[in-house]
Amino acid sequence: MAENKLKIFKLGGNVIDNNQELENFLENISKISEDKILIHGGGKIANKYLKKLGIEPRMHEGRRITDEATLEVVTMVYAGLINKKIIASLQKFGCDAVGLSGCDGDVIRTTKRKKESIDFGFVGDPDEKSVNADFLSLLLSSRLTPVINSINHDGQGNLLNTNADTLAYFVANSLAEIYSAELYVCFEKPGVLENVNENDSVIKNINFAKYQRLIEEKKIDEGMLPKLKAAFETLNSKVKKVVICSASDVFDVAEGLTTKGTVIEL
Amino acid sequence: MAENKLKIFKLGGNVIDNNQELENFLENISKISEDKILIHGGGKIANKYLKKLGIEPRMHEGRRITDEATLEVVTMVYAGLINKKIIASLQKFGCDAVGLSGCDGDVIRTTKRKKESIDFGFVGDPDEKSVNADFLSLLLSSRLTPVINSINHDGQGNLLNTNADTLAYFVANSLAEIYSAELYVCFEKPGVLENVNENDSVIKNINFAKYQRLIEEKKIDEGMLPKLKAAFETLNSKVKKVVICSASDVFDVAEGLTTKGTVIEL
Numbered sequence: 001m002a003e004n005k006l007k008i009f010k011l012g013g014n015v016i017d018n019n020q021e022l023e024n025f026l027e028n029i030s031k032i033s034e035d036k037i038l039i040h041g042g043g044k045i046a047n048k049y050l051k052k053l054g055i056e057p058r059m060h061e062g063r064r065i066t067d068e069a070t071l072e073v074v075t076m077v078y079a080g081l082i083n084k085k086i087i088a089s090l091q092k093f094g095c096d097a098v099g100l101s102g103c104d105g106d107v108i109r110t111t112k113r114k115k116e117s118i119d120f121g122f123v124g125d126p127d128e129k130s131v132n133a134d135f136l137s138l139l140l141s142s143r144l145t146p147v148i149n150s151i152n153h154d155g156q157g158n159l160l161n162t163n164a165d166t167l168a169y170f171v172a173n174s175l176a177e178i179y180s181a182e183l184y185v186c187f188e189k190p191g192v193l194e195n196v197n198e199n200d201s202v203i204k205n206i207n208f209a210k211y212q213r214l215i216e217e218k219k220i221d222e223g224m225l226p227k228l229k230a231a232f233e234t235l236n237s238k239v240k241k242v243v244i245c246s247a248s249d250v251f252d253v254a255e256g257l258t259t260k261g262t263v264i265e266l
Numbered sequence: 267m268a269e270n271k272l273k274i275f276k277l278g279g280n281v282i283d284n285n286q287e288l289e290n291f292l293e294n295i296s297k298i299s300e301d302k303i304l305i306h307g308g309g310k311i312a313n314k315y316l317k318k319l320g321i322e323p324r325m326h327e328g329r330r331i332t333d334e335a336t337l338e339v340v341t342m343v344y345a346g347l348i349n350k351k352i353i354a355s356l357q358k359f360g361c362d363a364v365g366l367s368g369c370d371g372d373v374i375r376t377t378k379r380k381k382e383s384i385d386f387g388f389v390g391d392p393d394e395k396s397v398n399a400d401f402l403s404l405l406l407s408s409r410l411t412p413v414i415n416s417i418n419h420d421g422q423g424n425l426l427n428t429n430a431d432t433l434a435y436f437v438a439n440s441l442a443e444i445y446s447a448e449l450y451v452c453f454e455k456p457g458v459l460e461n462v463n464e465n466d467s468v469i470k471n472i473n474f475a476k477y478q479r480l481i482e483e484k485k486i487d488e489g490m491l492p493k494l495k496a497a498f499e500t501l502n503s504k505v506k507k508v509v510i511c512s513a514s515d516v517f518d519v520a521e522g523l524t525t526k527g528t529v530i531e532l
Contacts, residue, residue: 079349080342084367084425097371099370105362105364
């Protein structure tokens with residue numbers, strides 16, 4: 001087991017939509033000196049372009065149904081517009097970064113999800129052990145920050161869309177095999193809230209028992225539910241630390257200067 | 267002077283538009299075993315999306331006028347849709363490739379063109395000596411093929427669009443300092459034609475004197491003129507070989523198995 005520290009940041013859509021908040025977040029990320037990886041989607045901007053192009057965005061339980069026309073648009077928005085905007089900003093802040101979709105350097109491989117009760121279309125689930133850690137390590141050891149978007153491929157020439165939270169958990173699990181990996185899930189709220197309308201109701205720690213109790217008591221907001229569900233279902237205990245926090249607190253949280261945010265106890 | 271061979275391929279828009287021709291080209295590129303770099307734009311697909319979004323594409327002498335809305339769309343199309351489609355296909359053919367805009371790894375830096383008689387908008391001219399050859403060499407020496415699109419940055423957080431031919435010449439010049447570099451400009455025609463309607467009228471060799479004579483005789487097609495002009499104005503003699511050829515002939519031309527195409531004698 002290598003002891004190299006690696007901090008993985010997942011950035012949520014509402015922050016990406018707000019230019020000033022996005023800039024602040026990227027400036028803070030640039031100041032974090034350890035090896036780091038950023039993972040993002042970009043739902044709202046994709047929806048804006050889908051609507052402009054006359055395509056109705058379709059979601060099921062917080063996850064996008066991706067037909068062929070939608071796949072083209074999300075590829076353009078996530079891998080093109082948002083990813084390059086993020087990279088250009090990071091460069092401005094002195095952080096040398098490289099944007100990656102799963103196909104780049106074959107960094108992540110996925111398989112098209114089978115039709116079940118819902119046909120999600122061109123959606124890819126990550127293939128076990130497919131993370132190309134050698135390539136990511138090559139970049140990291142050259143002081144480059146990989147910025148991964150949620151467009152992946154299947155190795156057969158097809159692009160597939162993956163939920164960005166799922167992707168972040170998958171990458172964190174995989175890299176925890178060779179790094180001392182921490183995951184920071186950053187979004188517009190200060191953490192998991194006991195009352196979704198009160199920003200001072202942050203739950204400091206959640207373990208699996210507490211997560212189940214909060215669900216029974218219907219205390220978890222609908223938007224937060226898939227994040228927590230995926231965290232407890234997919235993250236493994238090799239990931240050293242998982243925190244759900246505000247994008248604006250990311251520097252202090254990741255540097256251990258504050259106890260803000262919600263710590264997930266795996 | 268290192269003697270490592272490097273083949274740089276520029277792929278033109280009409281081939282990118284045709285899925286079958288694009289696949290054939292990428293399959294052929296995958297078979298070329300030497301270090302290689304692919305550079306592309308993607309004009310026609312960008313125009314299709316611009317029109318769908320209600321933005322009228324504007325060109326001046328074969329070069330795109332890029333206002334803010336157009337910049338977003340070309341970033342989505344070149345860096346997102348086309349670049350990732352190309353990378354996924356190359357992976358299918360066993361060629362491990364990485365898509366790059368100029369901001370990725372700070373690989374190319376550009377400066378926004380000053381307004382003159384024409385305001386080209388968010389168009390970037392490459393900064394002298396800005397090619398990050400260390401980063402490209404890191405990828406090449408790891409058996410990765412960089413695939414560079416024409417979206418660049420200025421180091422201040424701004425994205426800028428660069429003509430893909432200009433970019434290819436610029437990258438070839440820069441890398442010719444450390445590689446034995448050859449440039450193949452690939453498009454839908456079999457070379458520079460004496461008569462644009464006759465595919466068997468390929469001019470085998472053009473030097474500067476012949477180029478000037480052909481212009482005087484108005485024998486060069488309008489679409490070809492900027493390519494040749496830029497070649498003779500910007501390419502330097504360190505680039506070992508420049509051939510303008512059909513994308514469908516690329517393997518035989520690059521491997522020296524045929525004399526098809528037009529050799530530019532610098």
